[in-house]
Amino acid sequence: MIQVTDIHKTYHSGDTSVYALRGVSLDIDAGEFVAIAGPSGSGKSTLLNILGCLDHPDQGTVSVDGREMVQLDSRGRADYRRHNLGFVFQNFNLIPVLTAFENVAFSLNLLNIPEQEITDRTMAILREVGLEGMEHRRPSRLSGGQQQRVAIARALVKNPAIILADEPTANLDSETGQAILETMRTLNERHGTTFIFSTHDPMVMEFSRRLVRLQDGRVAGGAT
């Protein structure tokens, strides 16, 4: 489903160049639950950003279902993200002035879906992530785990092909983190959505079905 072929990425900061990715190739099938692991500076965030169409590789190709991503312009990438990708962030990134319900509905609003359908789908997914009864709370009145559940619901509600999660448990205690991971895996199984994480948390690696280790911008080992 996703084919990453020999991608390179270098960041330039003043006179120094940082080689983030140096020839990464990777195939990910639909419905996989993949962790991309490695120490900080290993290039995992860069890889995730490129997979998430937020960044370009300097070299190499990324194709999703045979469609070449590198060619898209900024609007094309925004539209691709809007329809096909869900994001879960390390620090949740909910909109503080909106309720849990509204935060989830926000990603459906972007798709111009009829209001009733938005309501139905939003309520269903909130129930699924275990937030029934908390729809009208603002993020400030939710715990970290609950906020991340809202974020997961927001990513999942539009039925994307892929959900990209950047260190989703880093800001949570281990118990909560584990619960979140369990929820994600359940959803992965139930919906068949491809999940790709970046993490340096051993627990996350344990939960993943497949582990891609990055070291110095290269894939270090095979799948587990």
Added chain:
Amino acid sequence: MKLKQIVSLAGKNLLRHRRRTIITAGAVAVGLLMFILVDSLLTGIEEESNRNLIWFETGAAQVIHTGYLAERNDRPLKYAIDDAAEVEAELESAGLSATSRIVFSGELIVFKDPFPEDGSVMVTVYGIDPEDDDDVYHLPQTVSAGDFLEPGTNEALLGAWLAEDIGAEVGYPITIVTRTRQGFYQTIDLEVAGILNTPNPVINRTAVFMPEGVAADYLQMGGAATEISVASELGRTLPELTREMQQQIAGAPNLRVADWRTLAADAVAIAEAKESSSGIVLLLVFIIAAVGVSNTVLMSTLERTQELGMMRAIGMRDREVMTTLLVEAAGIGLLGGIIGIVLGAGGVALMVERGIDYGSLIRDTNVGYRVTQVIYGAWNLPTFGRALVVGVVISVVTAFVPVRRAVRMSVIDSLRRTS
């Protein structure tokens, strides 16, 4: 994303920092309040100035000689209307209120004793028909000392400021030196019968009135007058009035009709002054909004950098992000506009009711406005609407730079930014 959702999100974001929103809107409101008040004042001045022009100098419109207009500042008697009485009668037969005047310039000469000292001053002398001048003009009501003119006498009325300047009192003798219609030097000896305190500074400062018939004799007018003024008619617009007048003089090719706007060249200058003052105030509003609104929008984009990055990451287009932020700015402008209108209405009501006492400012400065002392504001409703639009538009325009800056940052950088 639907506009409704954008507006709702913007509204919620505005409520996030109520204080900041209200302070920024307050700044916009103060600017718009100034705009409304200045406009009200200028409109008030313009209305009163126009009225005083019409009531004391020009009437609503005049029949004049075709050559008169171009040289009217010199008050040339050579461009007079022959058979003025006939023309006046024709206008009156059409149901119009008309009166003829002989207006000329001259030098007013006074001598020490009874005057405080010898002197001379340029004046504009109005030969008026004491019996029907008030069909068009409003002089008799403004007599502040002495009496109005008696027909056929060598009497004069002086503008109040002129009288004060030269130390004239009722009963004093004055001499006017001028030129007759054909150009001879002529002197006219008159006695001050009364002093006029009009709301028109030009009249107060430079006008001498005398009976038209007496002026006609001295100036050898032979039945001619320099102008036949017509009063405005209820239910008849100015163009209708001038058209009617036009028809009455159709047979006289050397005569024309000029309305008061044409006659009062400085009225045009007033309108321009009004435009430019409004422009200056609007510039001020713009600066206030530019500083206030753009700063507020900048702050709100900075503190929401990550949030904006998230919104863009999950597929919100840059244009939608910008629209959301600009709608927020528009909301500030709208709120400021509403506050400004409410305060403005109060201020205008006060100015209409009480007025502003300019004291001797107008007397000492020779501006074109025909107003004295107290200046009243006027209701100018379109300005309120304009203020609202201006508030919104200026807020949106000034927000544009920080908003564009916000979406120019890459999504990754936005996401990485910690607030």
Added chain:
Amino acid sequence: MNNTRTRTRYAHAATVAGVTVALTLATLVPLAAQAQPSAQEIVRRLEANRTYETSRAEVTMIIDDRFGERESTMVSYSRGDDEALIEFTSAAERGQKVLRTADEIYLYYPDAAELVRLQGAALRESMLGSDVSYEDLTGGKTLLDTYEVTLDGTEQIDGHRTYRITMEARDRNVAYPRQTVWVDAELFVARRSEQYALSGRLLKTAVMQDIREIDGFQVPMRTVISDALKRNSSTTIRIDSIDIGVRLDDTLFSLQELSW
């Protein structure tokens, strides 16, 4: 009353005898015929005397009014009856010029490099705040063309025998409906003149003094003009030097030369 701008506006004309800045001059005329001449004859001689080919004069104008005394100096050129050029030489107005041709008057201001043709009411304005208006400079028709003249008799002025001539305007296109001029019975030069308004009121008086013979002409070296309606105000025109019959450049009186 302190309106300085307006007080000078209606400066009144100088005198018929030509104390204008054009500085018309009386020619020397043989002693009067024994028989008393007619009024027309007297005026004709008066005018004939001041018609000459060319002149160049240095002139001082002294304005004395309630603001005090001010002096302006100028050089005046004239040719025939119509053409005159005045160039101011005193510091305040140095370089200003007034050109009179047969029909028009032009002013040149060096500071603004601006040439102004005077017309309409501007002609009535005072020259430099004096009792002389630009209108007084305009030339053109002779006195006999514009005025009906009558001889009232003879009178002594400053110890000189003069003919008193009353002039009534023939048409109405002149400034003064009536003037009186006292013409020296021997020299045929004006010794005094008075101008009246239509109402009969005296407007202006001119007194010519210090009459000298120069290059065969009788020239009033001092003319004092006073406005009868303004007490304590007079303008004195004093000729400091004069050459009559000098050679003048043909282009001197042209517009092109005005701004050099």
